[in-house]
Amino acid sequence: MEFSDFLWMTCGIFLTLATFSFLYKDNPFYKFAEHLVVGVSAGFTIIVLWHGTLVPNLFQKLEDGNWFMLWLNSSEWWYVVPAVLGLLMWTRFSKKYSWVSRWPMGLYIGISTGIAIPLEMSNRVNKQLYAMMVEIDWANFFGGNILSTTSGFAQLLIFLGTIAGLVYFFFSKEHKGVFGGVATFGIWILMIGFGASFGYTVMARVSLFINRMQDTKAWGVEAFNASDVANPHYSSMYPIVFYLLVAFVVGYIIKEIMDHLKRKNA
Amino acid sequence: MKRQLPFLLVFIFGAFMTIQYYIPHESSEFVYTFLLDWTMIIGIFALALGIWSLYQVSVEKIKHKKENWVYSYVTLFGLFIMVVLGFTFKVGDSWGLYSVFVIALMAFLYCLINASIAKSKGLWFGLSGVALVVLLGIAYFDDSWGVAFMTSEGLRNTMFTNFADFVMTPILATMFALLAFFIASAAYRAFRARNVLASLLLVSAIIVMLRFNPYMPFGLPELIAELSNWLMNVPNLAAQRAIVIGIGLGIVATSLKVILGIERGYMGKG
Secondary structure, rough: OHHHHHHHHHHHHHHHHHHHHHHHOHHHHHHHHHHHHHHHHHHHHHHHHHHHHHHHHOOOOOOOOOOOHHHOOOOOHHHHHHHHHHHHHHHHOOOOOOOOOOHHHHHHHHHHHHHHHHHHHHHHHHHHHHHOOOOHHHHHHOOOOOOOOHHHHHHHHHHHHHHHHHOOOOOOOOOOOHHHHHHHHHHHHHHHHHHHHHHHHHHHHHHHHHHHHHHHHHHHHHHOOOOOOOOOOOOHHHHHHHHHHHHHHHHHHHHHHHHHHHHOOO | OOOOOHHHHHHHHHHHHHHHHOOOOOOHHHHHHHHHHHHHHHHHHHHHHHHHHHHHHHHHHHHHHOOHHHHHHHHHHHHHHHHHHHHHOOOOOOOHHHHHHHHHHHHHHHHHHHOOOOOOOOHHHHHHHHHHHHHHHHHHHHEEEOOOOEEEEHHOOOHHHHHHHHHHHHHHHHHHHHHHHHHHHHHHHHHHOOHHHHHHHHHHHHHHHOOOOOOOOOOOHHHHHHHHHHHOOOHHHHHHHHHHHHHHHHHHHHHHHHOOOOHHHHHOOO
């Protein structure tokens, strides 16, 4: 690894430790990392949207036109319209003319909601209903194993569980009698589902934590590998940078302990 | 005009886009793609409002020296550095005076922010002018790097990718990893088996978590794996399906309310 790459890696490790320091308490290093990521993410989004969406969908469509003709002489001149509407959004900056920004907003909301209705019905509602309404395999009801996910029992449970879950979310009728019983079964299924999702989410977070620790370990290993004379990138600077960061972290911890003791004695 | 026209636009375009989905004709397909491009373009222009808002909030914090105002500089520097890196690229083998250019740009930004908030505006405007001359001079005379607005060389700029890989990704990944600890304390409160429902949640969560534990005693892994697989693919599938259908119906109902002008909150006041 080149020394410049190692410095970037050190920067990543410093920011990782700065972010983890929030587990102790809110501190200047965490605040630094927190504010930095807000700015960097916003800048990253601007660049990705500019190069990935605005250039191909607007600028390249109008590139055969001339600016002094306001690109109205380009072959796809109608793309000037969304650009103008987009610019009208900026009237929000003016108190007097901010109402003009409602026109592009109206168009945007209209198109988005119009697209959403058939797509949501098709992709979420209908497809889930089709998948739910499969023929129950009565001949192979337990499939030789109660925990089989393809048996008739599993299919029936998925079907009844979905119906019961939907019944639980239906609040126009009081949850009493048979309806209440179905709703109770629905909440049981929902709680099992929430528990499973929760467990899965926790383990995903833990795997991210392990990944950060592995990166930190790889950084330390890299620092000492590069101090080996046999290494093509041999340099004593690698462990020096490593020890500087470690000394910095240890120094901060000692300062915090001293401050704590001072407060305790005061 | 101020309120009626936007509602009319929402109704016309909303109804049209709903109906066109069911018209299997190439002209309908063309209009769909065409209007989808429109929404993307308008959406990006709207993003500028958000970025301006971020800039304004940060400058206001600096101006009034609100709590943690110093860190607003960090946000602004991070924002502008990424934008500059995303529009520049290396031409030759070295970066030349590129780092001086970036430092001059940051100095220019710092002076400009101070010029807008300080009492002695002349001094800060003068300093920002000097920084501007330096950075424009470097941009004009230094041929080792270039500026690209219309091509995506900036996305391949190693400085840009390094900022994304070694600044943005580690912080975001660590913030998500932090949730593992907070979720654990939340779980302690949520998982106390006080009733049947809490017990169901507790048992299913523990089974799924044990599934990913490599240090389980002999015999248990197969059973836990099978049980966890069943939980994820049968009761969890039923629960998720009910939720997804509910969300879908909710979005359709809300969209209809918006198109028909019953829901008007998005227009704001005035």
